[in-house]
Amino acid sequence: MCTHNTPSLALSRQSLRHSLIRCGWDPKTVFNAELALMELIVNAWRHGGTACPVVFFSLLGSTLRVTVSDESDALPEQRKPGELAESGRGLQLVEGLTHRWGVDPQQKGKLVWFELDSAA
Template sequence: MTRVRPTGCPGYSQTLTREPGSVGTARRLVRVTLAVWRLEDLADDGVLIVSELASNAVQHARSRSIRVTVTRPETVRVRIGVVDRSRCLPEFRQPHEEAETGRGLALVDTLATDWGVDQLPWGKRVWAELPAKERR
């Protein structure tokens, strides 16, 4: 069973089992969170970003679970992250034209205003940011 929990700054996180079906749950978390914040205009890009980050974690992490976070560290910024227990850093590659995989980080780099990796004592957090317009 998974639970959605609020984070320190405005945001939500959810721990998911490391299996392909969890990517869909991660997409729903992003879509619902952005709707709550009335930032539906970011949903398509946010869903693509979390799909790529979560898929990478499902494929490469060595733990039974991953954690998806959607935070709003500032009113003009949304950060989507995926945490796993692997210390192996993601590789940004230029895939061959006929390759079926390897485009994930290039897509994230195109959609996000910024992205990166935070190394943690027990793993890593891969994150990407989207600009959010202030609502008045």
């Protein structure tokens, strides 16, 4: 049974990191991909009502696409948290770390994705 916990997050990060390193991606881009992935997974737990989000990633030429599914039909919105707010910056972070991101509504839930282009 999958629950939202650190091991599932760590395994997703590790799998992504190893794949990108094997393909010769530079360390900064790998770090950005890992951090953006963590944000999407945490958002799926917190806001998507999904204890075990499904994570897909693919390399198409020099572009990485990472997709995280959740069970909520509510579309994510970027918030403008105050300076002292402890949360609410996840999508801003994803936007700043990646080249593109978006949401694809599904019959049940949605797919939130980002793309990064290789600097290698």
